[in-house]
Amino acid sequence: MKALQHRQASARLRILDFDGTPAANRPVTVDQVSHRFLFGCGAFDAVALMQTQDEDRRTFLKERIDKWFSLFNYGTLPFYWGRYEPEEGRTAYTETMAAVRYLRERGAAVKGHPLCWHTACAPWLLKYSNGEILSRQLERIRRDVSAYRGVIGLWDVINEVVIMPDFDRYDNAITRICRDRGRVGLVREVFAAAKETDPGAVLLINDFNTGKAYEDLVEALLEADAPIGAIGIQSHQHQGYWGLEKLNDVLYRFSRFGLPIHFTENTLISGDLMPSHIVDLNDWQVAKWPSTQEGEERQAREMAEMYSVLFAHPLVEAITTWDFNDGCWLKAPSGLVREDNSEKPCYQALMRLIHGDWETHLDLMTDKDGYLSFTGFRGGYTLGCDGGQAAFDLNEDADHQVKLTR
Numbered sequence: 001m002k003a004l005q006h007r008q009a010s011a012r013l014r015i016l017d018f019d020g021t022p023a024a025n026r027p028v029t030v031d032q033v034s035h036r037f038l039f040g041c042g043a044f045d046a047v048a049l050m051q052t053q054d055e056d057r058r059t060f061l062k063e064r065i066d067k068w069f070s071l072f073n074y075g076t077l078p079f080y081w082g083r084y085e086p087e088e089g090r091t092a093y094t095e096t097m098a099a100v101r102y103l104r105e106r107g108a109a110v111k112g113h114p115l116c117w118h119t120a121c122a123p124w125l126l127k128y129s130n131g132e133i134l135s136r137q138l139e140r141i142r143r144d145v146s147a148y149r150g151v152i153g154l155w156d157v158i159n160e161v162v163i164m165p166d167f168d169r170y171d172n173a174i175t176r177i178c179r180d181r182g183r184v185g186l187v188r189e190v191f192a193a194a195k196e197t198d199p200g201a202v203l204l205i206n207d208f209n210t211g212k213a214y215e216d217l218v219e220a221l222l223e224a225d226a227p228i229g230a231i232g233i234q235s236h237q238h239q240g241y242w243g244l245e246k247l248n249d250v251l252y253r254f255s256r257f258g259l260p261i262h263f264t265e266n267t268l269i270s271g272d273l274m275p276s277h278i279v280d281l282n283d284w285q286v287a288k289w290p291s292t293q294e295g296e297e298r299q300a301r302e303m304a305e306m307y308s309v310l311f312a313h314p315l316v317e318a319i320t321t322w323d324f325n326d327g328c329w330l331k332a333p334s335g336l337v338r339e340d341n342s343e344k345p346c347y348q349a350l351m352r353l354i355h356g357d358w359e360t361h362l363d364l365m366t367d368k369d370g371y372l373s374f375t376g377f378r379g380g381y382t383l384g385c386d387g388g389q390a391a392f393d394l395n396e397d398a399d400h401q402v403k404l405t406r
Contacts, residue, residue: 006314007037007358009397010375015366016403018388022370023404026385030362034380035073036395037311038109038262038318039354041336043068043075045324046099047092064341068324071336071350075103076264076320077152079112079144080120088124093147100151111154111320113264114206115141116190118164118174125173130180133173138193145197154202156232156264157194158187162209162217169280183217188226195227206232206264210250218257230317231257232264238274238281238332241302247309255315262318263310270299270326270344271333284330291326291333291344300345307353321350 015023045068049061068075077099078084085091100110116137125133145155164186165178178186187205194203205221205228207214221228231254235242242250254261270291274284303321310316322328325335326344336347360376366385382391388404 003312004358004377007311007377008375009378009394010373011392011394011397012371012373012399013383013392014399014401015370015372015383015385015390016401017370017386018404018406020403023366023385024368024370026366026370028364028366028372029384030360030364030374030376031382031384032360032377032379032394033382033391034107035354035359036378037358038074038320039072039350040074040076040109040111040318040320041068041072041324042320042322042328043099043103043108043110043324044078046075046102047077047095050095050098050102060341064325064337067337067341067343067347069106069108071347071354072321073107074109074111074318074320076111076113077103079115080117081122081125081140082120084144085122085140088122097148097151100148104151109154110152111156111204112144112148112152114156114159115144115194116157116174116186117159118167118172118178119160121172121174126171128173130177134177134181134186134189137174137177138189141190141193142197145194145201149198149201153200154230155194155204156206157203158190159206160208161187161205162207162213184220184224184226187217187221188224191226191228202229202260203227204230204232204262204264206234208234208236208265210234210254215253218254222257228259230260230262232262234265235263235306236265236267236281236322237302238267238269238284238330238334239276239278240273241268241298241306244305244309247306251309251313251316255313259315260317261313261315262320263316264318264320265322266306266320267322267329267332267334268299268302268306268346269332269334270295270346281330286331289327289331289333291338295333296345300349303346304349304353307350311353311358 017023045061103110161183167175278284310319323334325337326333327339364372366372378395380393390402392400
């Protein structure tokens with residue numbers, strides 16, 4: 001796996017027995033139990049689980065979320081301002097924090113999406129002047145980043161800035177202040193507010209525009225010292241798979257900045273494709289959008305190829321599938337499971353990659369001094385030996401000493 005060497009590290013382990021002496025000439029099992037790479041998916045169902053009291057609904061959601069956890073280690077939760085704070089001062093903090101803790105307790109990292117966006121904006125902001133809107137936007141960022149500091153370590157700080165000042169489908173507060181401050185001016189202010197509130201968080205800019213306009217914006221923001229921690233690339237492919245040429249072109253052009261790249265919203269369809277003449281995906285409104293056997297096979301092939309290319313690229317640090325189940329945004333057959341929670345071929349395709357080809361499981365033998373060496377994918381590990389076990393992290397090439405416990 002030469003192409004994946006940057007995803008791996010080498011360890012030299014000295015294993016100590018229960019009494020502290022070297023565990024010499026012993027068989028050892030080494031098993032990877034977590035990934036350093038962020039394999040993610042939308043986790044909105046975790047919020048729904050915290051909200052519902054219906055036992056049948058809870059059972060159904062738990063079944064779905066268990067399948068989610070079998071595959072992923074990273075979840076995106078909703079912070080759309082109009083949804084999170086539908087009335088000024090009344091927020092969805094309780095159920096959202098419960099969802100965050102639920103994901104964290106089961107080992108998943110969490111990202112909040114987004115802190116600033118013209119779509120799904122709080123309508124009550126429109127009663128304020130532009131100066132007051134900006135003040136409330138910055139205060140919203142400080143409030144929410146502070147409230148979740150320590151449990152949410154990644155944020156989509158601002159979403160779809162390229163179109164933001166030109167957005168004209170309906171009036172909204174964020175487009176107003178983006179026109180006033182300009183793209184660079186607004187981005188600098190919202191990123192500064194997030195950075196000062198949680199200096200250790202990974203702060204993303206995120207956009208569906210993958211053309212020169214987004215490149216130019218990122219370049220201007222870096223020249224203006226905006227504290228961007230990663231570049232977010234949306235890849236909603238309702239009208240067909242990008243293919244290797246476009247995928248590699250996007251990676252090449254955005255790699256020039258040297259920043260981590262996150263594919264934040266990836267969608268591939270397992271039914272008929274959306275017509276190519278549709279410009280705004282939201283204009284495609286259908287009563288039903290069924291999955292098909294042929295489409296599911298195509299989706300699995302395309303997803304496996306796309307994930308393989310992204311995982312092999314040294315600057316890509318995260319991939320997020322947007323819809324875990326069919327029938328979400330635009331009613332699209334875009335999930336890894338069907339609406340009844342049954343697994344689609346793409347679920348199994350990702351399982352074979354993430355927890356098969358890209359996960360390390362070894363049977364080894366210590367030498368006469370209790371040492372063994374191996375190379376594996378970066379992440380968390382457990383080892384077993386003579387009824388004992390130990391845990392360690394493999395993130396860089398290093399020597400470790402571990403003691404067995406019962």
